[in-house]
Amino acid sequence: MSAQGDCEFLVKRARELVPADPWAAKAWLITARTLYPTDFNIQYEMYIIERNAERTASAGRLLYDIFINFPDQPVVWREITVITAALRNDSQDKHALFLKGVFETLPGPVQCQMLLKATEQCFNTLEKAEMLLLLLKRFPESVVQHGVSLGESLLEAELAEDLDTPVNCFRKLFVCDVLPLIVNNVEMRLPASLLYKYMHKAAEFYIGYVTQSPCTDAQLQASQEVAGLKSPGLGRGQRYVIDGLSEKSSVVAEPWERLLEIVGVVGTRCEWQGEKGSRTYTELLQRVKEVCPYLPSLEGDTLCRCCSQIVTCSTLVLFRCSYLYVSAVQPSLFQGHNSLGSTPWVLLEDLSGVFNDVEVERSSGKHAHKKRKLADGREKTVVRTTQSSDDEDALGMGRGRHILVNKTEMTGWTETLEHFRTARESWDLLHSHDTLESEFSKICMAWKTENWLWFRIFLTDMIIYQGQYRTALSSLVQMSSLLPQQSHSRVTESLTAANLETHRAVIQQASCHYALGEHRLACEKVLEVVSGLVPQNHEPVKFSEEPNRGRGKSRKGNDLRLVPCTSRDVLPFCLQLILACFKLRAFADGSRDDLALGHVIVLLQHDWPLGEALFLKAVDKICDHGSFQYENFFNYVTNIDMLEEFAYLRTTEGGRVQLELLPNQGMLIKHHTVTRGITKGVKEDFRLAMERQVSRCGENLLSVLHRFCINEKIILIQSLP
Numbered sequence: 001m002s003a004q005g006d007c008e009f010l011v012k013r014a015r016e017l018v019p020a021d022p023w024a025a026k027a028w029l030i031t032a033r034t035l036y037p038t039d040f041n042i043q044y045e046m047y048i049i050e051r052n053a054e055r056t057a058s059a060g061r062l063l064y065d066i067f068i069n070f071p072d073q074p075v076v077w078r079e080i081t082v083i084t085a086a087l088r089n090d091s092q093d094k095h096a097l098f099l100k101g102v103f104e105t106l107p108g109p110v111q112c113q114m115l116l117k118a119t120e121q122c123f124n125t126l127e128k129a130e131m132l133l134l135l136l137k138r139f140p141e142s143v144v145q146h147g148v149s150l151g152e153s154l155l156e157a158e159l160a161e162d163l164d165t166p167v168n169c170f171r172k173l174f175v176c177d178v179l180p181l182i183v184n185n186v187e188m189r190l191p192a193s194l195l196y197k198y199m200h201k202a203a204e205f206y207i208g209y210v211t212q213s214p215c216t217d218a219q220l221q222a223s224q225e226v227a228g229l230k231s232p233g234l235g236r237g238q239r240y241v242i243d244g245l246s247e248k249s250s251v252v253a254e255p256w257e258r259l260l261e262i263v264g265v266v267g268t269r270c271e272w273q274g275e276k277g278s279r280t281y282t283e284l285l286q287r288v289k290e291v292c293p294y295l296p297s298l299e300g301d302t303l304c305r306c307c308s309q310i311v312t313c314s315t316l317v318l319f320r321c322s323y324l325y326v327s328a329v330q331p332s333l334f335q336g337h338n339s340l341g342s343t344p345w346v347l348l349e350d351l352s353g354v355f356n357d358v359e360v361e362r363s364s365g366k367h368a369h370k371k372r373k374l375a376d377g378r379e380k381t382v383v384r385t386t387q388s389s390d391d392e393d394a395l396g397m398g399r400g401r402h403i404l405v406n407k408t409e410m411t412g413w414t415e416t417l418e419h420f421r422t423a424r425e426s427w428d429l430l431h432s433h434d435t436l437e438s439e440f441s442k443i444c445m446a447w448k449t450e451n452w453l454w455f456r457i458f459l460t461d462m463i464i465y466q467g468q469y470r471t472a473l474s475s476l477v478q479m480s481s482l483l484p485q486q487s488h489s490r491v492t493e494s495l496t497a498a499n500l501e502t503h504r505a506v507i508q509q510a511s512c513h514y515a516l517g518e519h520r521l522a523c524e525k526v527l528e529v530v531s532g533l534v535p536q537n538h539e540p541v542k543f544s545e546e547p548n549r550g551r552g553k554s555r556k557g558n559d560l561r562l563v564p565c566t567s568r569d570v571l572p573f574c575l576q577l578i579l580a581c582f583k584l585r586a587f588a589d590g591s592r593d594d595l596a597l598g599h600v601i602v603l604l605q606h607d608w609p610l611g612e613a614l615f616l617k618a619v620d621k622i623c624d625h626g627s628f629q630y631e632n633f634f635n636y637v638t639n640i641d642m643l644e645e646f647a648y649l650r651t652t653e654g655g656r657v658q659l660e661l662l663p664n665q666g667m668l669i670k671h672h673t674v675t676r677g678i679t680k681g682v683k684e685d686f687r688l689a690m691e692r693q694v695s696r697c698g699e700n701l702l703s704v705l706h707r708f709c710i711n712e713k714i715i716l717i718q719s720l721p
Helices: 003-017 022-035 040-052 056-069 074-088 094-104 108-121 125-138 140-161 169-183 192-210 217-226 255-269 281-297 300-329 368-389 413-430 434-447 453-465 469-482 500-515 519-530 567-586 594-603 612-625 640-649 665-671 680-694 701-711 713-718
Strands: 345-349 392-396 402-406 560-564 627-629 658-660
Touching (some): 040 056, 040 074, 056 074, 056 094, 056 108, 074 094, 074 108, 108 125, 125 140, 125 169, 140 169, 140 192, 169 192, 169 255, 192 300, 255 281, 255 300, 281 300, 281 413, 300 345, 300 434, 300 453, 345 453, 345 500, 345 567, 402 413, 413 434, 413 453, 453 469, 453 500, 500 567, 519 567, 519 701, 519 713, 567 594, 567 701, 594 612, 594 701, 612 640, 640 680
Parallel strands (some): 627 658
Antiparallel strands (some): 345 560, 392 402
C-alpha cells in the first residue's frame, strides 16, 4: 500500500472510532502523525476532533501547527474565516465563544499574521475592512502602518459605489471605528489638512445620521438585503437604517457626543486657540467668538488655523442647534422621534393685538347701554382667559423682537428658543468675515445642504425673524421643491402627516405677505389653508396677551408666535389674519366700504369680547353714514351682543339707521318706500330674520366662521386691492 493510501486508511479508521471510543481515535491519529509528520489530512483531522469536542487548548495548538505548516491549504482558510467571523461578531453563543477562545490561545505574532493573511483572502471591500479593523483593535501598534490606508480604502469604496448619502456602511465603519483609532494614536503624524478632511467626513456622517427621515419597512428590508441578511418580523416604531448594515448595526449611540470627541482631539492636534480637548458645544462657540475679533490682525498659518477653527466649530454648533430647534417644531421629519402625538409648530406673525390697536371714542354717549353690557361680559371673560394667559411666556431674541409661545403646550420651550438663538448667532458669525463665509459655503456645497429640508425650515424661520420677508418667501418656494409631491386625491380635510409640510409652508407665506402689506396675496394663501382645516366641535379655550402686555413694554407689530400646526390653533390665526387684512380698508379715513366693514364684523365674533372696541368703532362708522348694507349678515353673524346692537340701531334711540342686511332688500326698499323710508314688509322681514338669528346663537362659532371663509372665498379675495 502506498504512503498516501496508508494515510487515508488511518484517517478513515480514526473517524470510525470517534463516536464509540474517541481516545482510541486520538491514539490512531497520534500514531499516524508520527509515521507521516508532513501529511495535512492527518493533522487537520486531529484538529477537527479537538474542535468538535470543544477542547480549547488542544484545538488551539493544533490550529497553530496547521497554520504554520500548511498556510496554503484552502480548508485551513475556511476554518480561519469561521473563527475571524466569530471574532467580529458580538454573539455570545457557546460555539462562538469557543472559537474566540481557540484564537486567544495562539501566540500574538501568529494572531497578527493570521489576521493579515485572512485580510488578503477577502475580496469584499467591507469584509476586508472589518478584518483589518479587527487587527488594528487587537494590535494598536499596527495602526501606524495600516490605519490611514484602511480609512482611505473605505472612502474610496464609498465614492466608487456612488452612494447618495453619507450615512452608509463604508462611512459608518470609517467614522465610528477606524477614525478614533487614527486620531487617538499619538504616534501618528498626520498633516492638518488630512485631519480636517477626516473630521469633516465624521461631521457629515453624524449630522446625516441624526437628521435621517423615518424609514419605512421596505427601506429597512432593502437595507438588510444589501447586507445579506434575512429580515425577521419587522416591528413597529422608528428604526435607523444605514445602507448595507443590519438594523442592529445601524444604531450609533450618542452621535453628537462622539462628534464632539473627534473635534476635541483634532483641535488639540491642530493647535487650536485655547483648545482643551474636552468642551461642550456652547463652549466651542464661546471660544471662537473670542477668537473672531482678532482675525483682521492675523496672517499666514495663524490666520488659516484660526479660520479653520472658527468655521468648524461654528458650523457644527449651527447644524446641531438648528437640528434641535427643528426637531422640536417639526419632530415628524426625523428618525428616532415618535411622530404619533407630537405636535408640529409654525413661526408666524403675532396677530393677537389685532383687536387692540384702534382707539375708541369713549367720550361719545352713543351705545352707552351696550358698552356697559359688553363690559360686564368682558370682565367675566378676563377671569377665564387669565388662567391660560398665565401659561403664556416669551423669550426676547434680540433686536427688540420676541417669539411668543404657550409654554404649557410646548415642553422644553426655553431650550427650543435658546437653540434657535444660538443657531442664529452661529450663522451670523460664519457670515461676519469673507474668508469664514467662503469656507462655510464650501462645506455646505460638499454636504449638499441645499437638499436638507429640515435646515431649510430653520433658515426660513431665521429669515422671518430677521424681518427679511421677501427673502423668506423665496426660501419657502425653495422648500416646496424639497417636499414630497402629493396627488390631489391625497389632500384631506385635516392637517394630516401627508400634507402637513405643505400647509405649514403656505401659512408662512400668508404671514410674510401680510407683513409686507400684500393683503390680497396673504388672504389668498390663508384661505387656501382654511380649506384644509376642520373646525373643532367646541370653541377651544383661548388665551389673551393682555396680562402679559401690561407687564412690559409694548410689543405691538414686532413679535412672532410659535403656533401649533393644528386646526385648533391655525384656524384662529387665519381668522385674525383675514381680519387684519380688512381692518385697515374698513376703517380708512374718508372712505366707505360696507363690504369690508361687514367682513370685519363677521370676523370680530371670534375671540369675543376682545373685539368689542373695534366692533363699537364699526358701529360708530355705520351711524356716521346713517346706513349699512351687508346682505351676508344673517348668514354668518350669530353673536347675541352684535345682534342686539344692530336691532338697537333701527330704533329711534339708536338713530334709525337704514340697514340692508337681507338679500335683495335694497330692491324692495326702492320699489315700496313709505314715509319712514322703509316698508312695513321689510321691517317685518327684518324682525323675523333677527328672531331666527337669535336661535342660532348656540351654533359652533368656529364652524360658522369656517363656512364663511369657504363660501365667500372669491369675494373676500376680490375685495382686497
